[in-house]
Amino acid sequence: MLKFDVLVIGSGGAGMRAALEAGRQGNLSVALMTKMFPTRSATGMAQGGINGVLRNADPNDSLEKHIFDTVKGSDFLGDQDAIEFFCNYAPECINEIDYFGVPFSRDAQGRIAQRNFGGQSSPRTCYSADKTGHVILHTMFEQCLKHGVKILKEMQLLDLVVDQGELQGIVALDIQSGEIMPVMAKAVVIATGGAGRMYWFRTTNPFTSTGDGMAAAFRAGIPLKDPEMVQFHPTGLASTGILMSEAVRGEGGYLINKDGERFMQRYAPEKMELATRDVVAKGIETEIKEGRGFGEGVNAYVLADLRHLGKETILEKLHGIRDLAISFEHVDPLSEPIPIRPTCHYSMGGIDVIDHTRCATAITGVFAAGEASCISIHGANRLGGNSLADIMVFGKFAGRGATECARQRQFGGQTKLAEAAKLWQDRFNQAVSRQEGVTVASLRNRLADIMWNNVGIFRNEADMLAAQKVIDGLIAEYQTCKVGDSSKLFNTAFVNYVEMGNLLTIAKAVVLGAIHRQESRGCHLRDDYTERDDRNFLQHTLVTLESGQYKLSYRPVVITKYQPAERRY
Amino acid sequence: MRQITYKIQRFDGTKSFTQEYSFAHEPGKTILWGLQKIKDTLDASLTFVAACRSAVCGACAVRVNGHAMLACEAALDDVVERFGDTLIIAPLGNFKVIRDLVVDWEPKIERMKEVKPWLIPQDEFTAASGCRQSPAEFKKINTQTNCILCGSCASECNKLSADGSDFYEPFIYSKAQKFVADSRDKGDWEHLKPAVERGLWKCVHCQECITKCPKHVEPAEDIAKLRQTSIRLGVTDNLGARHALAFVADLAESGRLNEVKMAMRTEGILRTAARLPFALRLLRKGKINPLHALTGNAPVKGIEQVRAIMKAVKEAEK
Ligand SMILES: Cc1cc2nc3c(=O)[nH]c(=O)nc-3n(C[C@H](O)[C@H](O)[C@H](O)COP(=O)(O)OP(=O)(O)OC[C@H]3O[C@@H](n4cnc5c(N)ncnc54)[C@H](O)[C@@H]3O)c2cc1C
Numbered sequence: 001m002l003k004f005d006v007l008v009i010g011s012g013g014a015g016m017r018a019a020l021e022a023g024r025q026g027n028l029s030v031a032l033m034t035k036m037f038p039t040r041s042a043t044g045m046a047q048g049g050i051n052g053v054l055r056n057a058d059p060n061d062s063l064e065k066h067i068f069d070t071v072k073g074s075d076f077l078g079d080q081d082a083i084e085f086f087c088n089y090a091p092e093c094i095n096e097i098d099y100f101g102v103p104f105s106r107d108a109q110g111r112i113a114q115r116n117f118g119g120q121s122s123p124r125t126c127y128s129a130d131k132t133g134h135v136i137l138h139t140m141f142e143q144c145l146k147h148g149v150k151i152l153k154e155m156q157l158l159d160l161v162v163d164q165g166e167l168q169g170i171v172a173l174d175i176q177s178g179e180i181m182p183v184m185a186k187a188v189v190i191a192t193g194g195a196g197r198m199y200w201f202r203t204t205n206p207f208t209s210t211g212d213g214m215a216a217a218f219r220a221g222i223p224l225k226d227p228e229m230v231q232f233h234p235t236g237l238a239s240t241g242i243l244m245s246e247a248v249r250g251e252g253g254y255l256i257n258k259d260g261e262r263f264m265q266r267y268a269p270e271k272m273e274l275a276t277r278d279v280v281a282k283g284i285e286t287e288i289k290e291g292r293g294f295g296e297g298v299n300a301y302v303l304a305d306l307r308h309l310g311k312e313t314i315l316e317k318l319h320g321i322r323d324l325a326i327s328f329e330h331v332d333p334l335s336e337p338i339p340i341r342p343t344c345h346y347s348m349g350g351i352d353v354i355d356h357t358r359c360a361t362a363i364t365g366v367f368a369a370g371e372a373s374c375i376s377i378h379g380a381n382r383l384g385g386n387s388l389a390d391i392m393v394f395g396k397f398a399g400r401g402a403t404e405c406a407r408q409r410q411f412g413g414q415t416k417l418a419e420a421a422k423l424w425q426d427r428f429n430q431a432v433s434r435q436e437g438v439t440v441a442s443l444r445n446r447l448a449d450i451m452w453n454n455v456g457i458f459r460n461e462a463d464m465l466a467a468q469k470v471i472d473g474l475i476a477e478y479q480t481c482k483v484g485d486s487s488k489l490f491n492t493a494f495v496n497y498v499e500m501g502n503l504l505t506i507a508k509a510v511v512l513g514a515i516h517r518q519e520s521r522g523c524h525l526r527d528d529y530t531e532r533d534d535r536n537f538l539q540h541t542l543v544t545l546e547s548g549q550y551k552l553s554y555r556p557v558v559i560t561k562y563q564p565a566e567r568r569y
Numbered sequence: 570m571r572q573i574t575y576k577i578q579r580f581d582g583t584k585s586f587t588q589e590y591s592f593a594h595e596p597g598k599t600i601l602w603g604l605q606k607i608k609d610t611l612d613a614s615l616t617f618v619a620a621c622r623s624a625v626c627g628a629c630a631v632r633v634n635g636h637a638m639l640a641c642e643a644a645l646d647d648v649v650e651r652f653g654d655t656l657i658i659a660p661l662g663n664f665k666v667i668r669d670l671v672v673d674w675e676p677k678i679e680r681m682k683e684v685k686p687w688l689i690p691q692d693e694f695t696a697a698s699g700c701r702q703s704p705a706e707f708k709k710i711n712t713q714t715n716c717i718l719c720g721s722c723a724s725e726c727n728k729l730s731a732d733g734s735d736f737y738e739p740f741i742y743s744k745a746q747k748f749v750a751d752s753r754d755k756g757d758w759e760h761l762k763p764a765v766e767r768g769l770w771k772c773v774h775c776q777e778c779i780t781k782c783p784k785h786v787e788p789a790e791d792i793a794k795l796r797q798t799s800i801r802l803g804v805t806d807n808l809g810a811r812h813a814l815a816f817v818a819d820l821a822e823s824g825r826l827n828e829v830k831m832a833m834r835t836e837g838i839l840r841t842a843a844r845l846p847f848a849l850r851l852l853r854k855g856k857i858n859p860l861h862a863l864t865g866n867a868p869v870k871g872i873e874q875v876r877a878i879m880k881a882v883k884e885a886e887k
C-alpha cells in the first residue's frame with residue numbers, strides 16, 4: 001500500500017505551496033496528488049494579481065487598511081483574527097515567491113509593481129502583466145521539480161478514510177491505470193479548489209472545479225462552512241462563461257439590452273456601468289428575466305458595447321479583452337458589441353477550517369487550503385487579488401501544519417482503508433457496466449439550469465425550495481446513471497461521473513445554506529430578505545453530514561476590531 | 570442540415586483505429602466543443618483532456634489535419650473553412666499516447682528537469698526581501714513566461730520527428746532561456762550546459778515551433794539566443810559554434826562564404842579530409858574552388874558596407 005507522511009491533494013497554487021513547505025521540513029515523505037497534469041489548475045487562469053502591503057506603489061498603504069478592506073469586502077462575515085493573520089503574512093509570502101522566481105512586473109526601482117483593484121483603498125495588487133496566476137502556478141511547479149516533490153499526477157481523490165475522528169488515509173483512482181487504491185497518510189492537505197462547475201457553462205472556473213475535496217471532507221464528517229456564499233462576476237462571455245475582466249466596464253463600455261437601451265440607468269442612474277459587481281450582475285439578470293435580453297433561457301445575454309471608445313482605446317487598453325472576444329465569442333469588439341452575462345466565479349464557502357494558523361479541520365490529520373477551504377477570510381464576498389494571496393499564505397501554513405501533525409502521529413490501521421477501496425471498486429464495476437440510465441451530461445445540464453435560475457444571482461425561498469426538490473431528484477437519478485465507458489484505461493467518463501456526484505453533494509449544501517440565510521449579505525442576495533441582518537446572521541453557516549442527513553448549525557463570526565457597519569462604496 | 574465529421578485517431582492501450590463521428594454544425598464553436606459534444610451525446614468513451622477552455626492551461630492540444638492546436642481555442646468555423654467539413658483529429662505528435670487524444674507528459678518533464686528549470690537566485694537576494702529587477706530586464710523574459718506546456722511545439726518539431734535522442738522538445742530550450750535571460754538568476758551555465766550537450770546546435774530552423782505556438786513563445790529564437798550566450802561564455806569547442814564563428818569570420822573577411830575553409834574551421838582538417846569524396850564531386854561540378862582553401866575568397870565589391878553592417882549589429886546587441 002502506498003504511504004506518505006504528508007499527502008497534498010490538488011496542484012493549484014495552494015497545493016503546490018503546501019507540498020513545498022512540507023518537503024522543506026526534511027526527512028518526511030511528501031507527495032502531491034492531482035487529477036490532471038499539475039499545471040492544469042484554476043490558479044493559472046487568474047490574470048489580475050495578488051494582494052499584499054508592500055508599499056511599493058503607495059507608501060501610505062498599511063496592514064490596517066488591507067485588513068479593513070478585506071473585512072468590509074466580506075460584508076463582515078470574514079473572521080477578523082484570520083484576516084489579520086492573512087494580511088500580516090501576505091507581504092512576506094509575496095517576497096518569497098519573487099525569490100522562487102515568479103516574474104513580477106516591476107516599478108522603476110526594480111521592485112514588484114502594484115496596481116489598483118476593486119474594493120481596495122490602496123494600489124496593493126502585485127501582478128505580472130495579465131498572467132499573474134499563470135506565472136505563479138508555473139513557478140510553484142518549477143520549485144516542486146527543484147525540490148524533487150513526488151508528484152502523483154492523474155490520480156483523483158475519491159474519499160478520505162477516517163476512523164474515530166482520526167485520519168487513516170485516502171482512496172484514490174489512478175486514472176491512467178484505472179486502479180482504485182488506498183493510500184495511507186499521517187496528514188492530508190486538501191487543496192482541490194472550488195466548485196463553480198455546478199453552474200457548468202455559467203462559470204469562469206475550469207472543468208476541474210467540481211468540489212471533489214469539499215465533498216470528500218463533507219462525507220468524512222467535516223462541515224462545509226458558508227457554502228451558500230458563491231461569487232458571481234457580472235461580465236462573463238455569453239456562450240462559455242469565460243471571464244471578461246472589469247476593464248470592460250472600467251474603460252467605459254456600455255451595457256445594452258435588446259431595445260438598444262443602456263439599462264444600468266434603471267439600477268444605478270449615477271454610476272451606471274461602473275456600479276459594483278453585484279449591482280451590475282443583478283441589473284443584467286433583471287433585464288434578461290423581464291425579457292429585454294437577447295436569446296432564451298441559459299443562453300440569454302445582453303451586450304457590452306465598446307465601439308464608442310474608439311479603435312485606439314480598444315487596441316491599447318483592452319487588447320486582452322478583444323482577443324478573448326474574438327477567440328471565444330467570435331466577435332471583434334471594434335465592429336460589434338460582445339454578448340455577455342454574469343458568471344459564477346468563486347466559492348467563498350468550503351471545508352471548515354477551525355485553526356487558521358495551521359489550516360486544521362475538526363478531524364486530526366486533515367488540513368485544507370485554498371478555494372476548497374473556508375477559513376474564513378473572504379466571508380460573503382472575496383476581493384479581487386485576495387485569493388492568490390490566500391493560496392500562497394495558507395498553502396504555506398497548511399504545509400507546515402500537516403508536517404507538524406505528521407511528526408506527532410503514527411500511521412493508522414489498514415483495514416478501513418481496504419474496505420473503503422473495496423466499496424469504490426464495487427461502485428466502479430457497477431457504474432461502468434450499467435447500460436441504461438440517464439447520462440452524466442444530462443444530470444450536469446439540469447443541475448446547472450436549476451442552480452443558475454433558482455440559486456444564482458437572485459434568490460428567494462420559493463425558488464430555492466423548488467431547486468431543493470429538483471436536486472434531490474437528480475441525486476436519486478444519479479444512483480442509476482450511466483457512465484458509458486467500461487475501460488480501466490484513462491476513463492475520463494468515470495472521472496466525470498465521480499465529479500458529478502460531488503457537484504450534487506455540494507449543490508445541496510449550497511441550497512440548504514442559502515434557504516436558511518434569511519438576509520442579503522455580500523454575494524448572497526435575496527429578494528425576500530433584502531437587508532443584512534446582523535442580529536441573526538453575523539454567523540457562519542455550517543452544514544454537516546450526520547447519518548446521511550444534512551444538518552445545519554451556526555457559529556458566530558470572530559470580531560476583533562471592526563464592528564459591522566453598513567457597506568458602501 | 571450541415572454536418573461536421575471528426576475522424577478521430579483513437580488508441581485503446583493496445584490497438585489504434587480511426588473512428589468517425591458526425592454532428593450538426595453550429596456557428597461560433599470550437600474544436601473542443603465538438604469533442605465534448607461527441608462525449609456527451611454520441612460516445613462517452615472518447616477520451617481527451619481539457620481544463621480551462623480558455624487557452625491558458627495547456628491541457629487540450631491536439632492535431633487537426635496534421636497541425637497542432639489548442640482544441641479550446643481553435644474556432645471550428647475557421648478550421649472547416651480551411652480543411653472542409655471532415656476533420657482528422659489525432660493526438661500530438663512526438664508524444665507517447667496513453668489513450669485516444671491523451672498523451673504522456675512524464676518523460677517530457679523528466680527531460681525538462683535537466684536544464685534545471687527553476688530560478689537559481691543571485692546571492693544578493695533573499696527569500697525574506699525578494700529580488701530586484703528593472704522593467705527592461707523583466708521584458709527580456711516576458712515572452713518565455715507565456716509557455717503553458719501544451720506541447721504543440723514538440724508535436725510539430727521536424728528535428729524531434731527525425732530523431733529525438735539528441736534534441737530537446739523546443740519548449741525546453743525556451744525554459745532554459747527564460748532563466749539564462751533572467752537577471753535575477755546566477756546559474757546561466759547550469760541551464761545552458763545540458764542544452765549545449767543536447768542538441769543546441771541541431772535545430773533545423775524549420776520554425777514550426779514558432780508558427781505553432783498558441784502563446785507566441787518563440788523556441789527557435791530562444792535556441793538562437795542560447796547559442797549566442799554559449800559563444801559569449803566561450804563554449805566554442807563544438808561543431809555548431811565553430812560553424813557559426815567560421816561563418817562570421819568569412820563574412821568579415823570577404824563578404825561571402827568560403828565552403829572549403831568553413832569545413833576545415835568547423836570540423837577540423839582530419840574530419841574534413843574524410844569528406845574528400847564529397848569535395849571532389851563539388852569540385853567536378855564547379856561548386857568550389859580548391860585554391861580558396863589557401864588563398865581565401867577575394868573580398869566582394871562593397872565589403873566595406875558588409876563590415877559596417879556587421880559592426881552595427883554587434884553594437885545593437887550590446
Ligand atoms: C478566470 C479566473 C480568474 C481569476 N482571477 C483572480 C485574480 O486575478 N486574483 C485572485 O486573487 N484570484 C483570482 N481567481 C481566483 C483564484 O485563481 C483561485 O481561487 C485560486 O487560484 C484557487 O487556487 P487553489 O490552489 O485553491 O485551487 P486550483 O488552482 O483550483 O487547484 C485545484 C487543484 O486540485 C486538483 N483537483 C481537484 N479535484 C481533485 C481530486 N479529486 N483529486 C486530485 N486532485 C484534484 C485540480 O486538478 C487542481 O490541480 C480567478 C479565478 C478564475 C477562474
Ligand code: FES
Nearest residue numbers: 622626627629641
Ligand atoms: S483547455 Fe486549457 S488550454 Fe485548452
